[in-house]
Amino acid sequence: MKLKDLSELLNLSPTTVSRALNGYPEVSEATRRRVREAAETHGYRPNVRARSLATGRAMAIGHVIPLSSKHEMMNPVFTDFIAGAGEVYAAQGYDMLLTIVPDELQEQTYRDLRTNGSIDGLLVHSPKLAEQRIHLLNEIGIPYVVHGRASDCNEPYAWVDMNNTHAFRRATDLLLDLGHRRIALVNGLADMDFAIRRQAGFEEAFAARGLDTDPALIAGEEMTEMFGHEAARAFLAQPDPPTAFLVSSIITALGVRRAIGETGLRLGRDVSIVTHDDDLSYLQNRGDVPMFTATRSSVRDAGRHAARILIDMVENPAAGLRQALLEAELILGQSTGPRLQSAAE
Amino acid sequence: MKLKDLSELLNLSPTTVSRALNGYPEVSEATRRRVREAAETHGYRPNVRARSLATGRAMAIGHVIPLSSKHEMMNPVFTDFIAGAGEVYAAQGYDMLLTIVPDELQEQTYRDLRTNGSIDGLLVHSPKLAEQRIHLLNEIGIPYVVHGRASDCNEPYAWVDMNNTHAFRRATDLLLDLGHRRIALVNGLADMDFAIRRQAGFEEAFAARGLDTDPALIAGEEMTEMFGHEAARAFLAQPDPPTAFLVSSIITALGVRRAIGETGLRLGRDVSIVTHDDDLSYLQNRGDVPMFTATRSSVRDAGRHAARILIDMVENPAAGLRQALLEAELILGQSTGPRLQSAAE
DNA sequence: GACTCACCCCAAAGCGCTTTGGATGCGGTT
DNA sequence: AACCGCATCCAAAGCGCTTTGGGGTGAGTC
Structure with a gap:
């Protein structure tokens, strides 16, 4: 079922159907309702690719996970982070595009994702002290948020970090x-x-x-x-x-x-x-x-924060960079106690 | 830089440039080389959305992670699984689309992903004993591989599982x-x-x-x-x-x-x-x-297997369903010893 | 009754690519 | 010389959607 089929079914033009579904004001409420119902009952879903080709927006956020060839280690924290971020994406209608990439191919990956047109924004994981990716991304010019910070970097960037x-x-x-x-x-x-x-x-x-x-x-x-x-x-x-x-x-x-x-x-x-x-x-x-x-x-919270900030930057490019510093709470558990005096003292 | 720009630059038609880059035989080797080099130096990347709109292939695999509302728990195994799968996707030019979805929204998500056109195949995680998703996916008609099996399901499906x-x-x-x-x-x-x-x-x-x-x-x-x-x-x-x-x-x-x-x-x-x-x-x-x-x-291995099988099914729909049963090896460590006789015996 | 003005709606162009169905030119045949 | 076949290339249509720039219709106004 595509837009054209649906429009023929309704004896309307594709234009009107599209406008009705996307909430444009040029269509009467009666028609809008009629269109919405028909779309619902016939299970019409707009083709994402076609739409994003037409709008220029990918409706997708990329996460690039660098996989160091030395360690080949997936950060376990990552699971919960994307759970948080994914929640926000789903709510806002964005897809999450995950790319796991060897360290040395990172630069090309970022450039590609950009020119590709497959994403609107990027989430950058595991920043190091001196982070070349930030410079790269600023140069490329794509909205992004870093999970963490890069102390040795004096370029501006958006981030979400724990204190x-x-x-x-x-x-x-x-x-x-x-x-x-x-x-x-x-x-x-x-x-x-x-x-x-x-x-x-x-x-x-x-x-x-x-x-x-x-x-x-x-x-x-x-x-x-x-x-x-x-x-x-x-x-x-x-x-x-x-x-x-x-x-x-x-x-x-x-x-x-x-x-x-x-x-x-x-x-x-x-x-x-x-x-x-x-x-x-x-x-x-x-x-x-x-x-x-x-x-x-909570790293899941951090994921939510980062996703929200990123989407905001994507949809609202003029708004400028945003940052969030999350505080940790100190939890007292069973693993601490006063230092025992040794016999010698 | 888009195809048209590149073609004008080369004094060729978009057709020829496209064919040259995609390895079609209707173009001379000399031209192909010339096109390839120009594409390289100008950093031309085909727009994925446009391409997939034209070809009908999304070049993306979807992973749907059900998040039970009761537990809100992300399976830690998942990290390494997608690391394995992601490796294969990257090598084959596929993207990975991750959707984290509450249990109750799963069905709609699968349908949407299908009619959406945003993926070519699906990886199904965490199957239960009686798995309705398999029936659903068979009905929807999209290539998919289950990580694990569903014992109570007598419909055919492709899977990768450990024994x-x-x-x-x-x-x-x-x-x-x-x-x-x-x-x-x-x-x-x-x-x-x-x-x-x-x-x-x-x-x-x-x-x-x-x-x-x-x-x-x-x-x-x-x-x-x-x-x-x-x-x-x-x-x-x-x-x-x-x-x-x-x-x-x-x-x-x-x-x-x-x-x-x-x-x-x-x-x-x-x-x-x-x-x-x-x-x-x-x-x-x-x-x-x-x-x-x-x-x-190794669950990472399982991820690799599943990805390979899935891509195979996507690119080769006639080939039929595939399965892989991985054997575990028994590792002797420090945590086992003979049963101690209790004093009573 | 002519005119304006909302209000609804539509035709057509365009997003960037692939692909069908030729067109062109050239060497080789007869 | 006419013809054929092959190698190269191209124009144009089409993928499914959005969006621009109208166009028709009826109510309201004078």
């Missing part, structure tokens, strides 16, 4: 308040912007008390469970092991907890963990007393 | 061989097809030895860490607690392990776990001795 520095500042303060001094930071990859901000918050808290962080207690890698396990094992094997861990992902924190368990220490008594918690649907850190003390910030 | 029954049969046999008799099954949602097959394999192994499973030791829910924790806690609190757990997801298994740890039991000695392992990139169960004994089957 990483502040969250980790608070988390560190908590551990320091509990008496911990040997605190290990188990972070994400060192060139990721969020990881750098988190480390900054960590160091800020130490500095504010005139204390120093120990570089030997800082590690950064892809945030897998295995990495958390390995890093924690290594830290705990040091002569002067940490009494607390600050971890960047709840998945990594599970690995840290495993290592702690293997060492025979008790979590929340002998050793503390504070982790960031993206509030993933399959890994919820909830309950009367959540298993982890955590800085929580 | 769930066999995997869990083997896993159960292993535990039985180790002397375990009280084995708990911590499964996925009871109406999911894979969960039913896994339970079947579980029961099959018992039956083959003339043993009975205990319904009080079977639980099924969304496979979150929390569920694993709660289910295991409840089982361990029973008067005659299980000495082994068979778990459907490594994430759930982490919860089970947590519960075991809390009870003061030692994993691999006092209690055993065998889990299914989808080989998620961020939760790898590897190393000299992996942390979990597991039935491993």
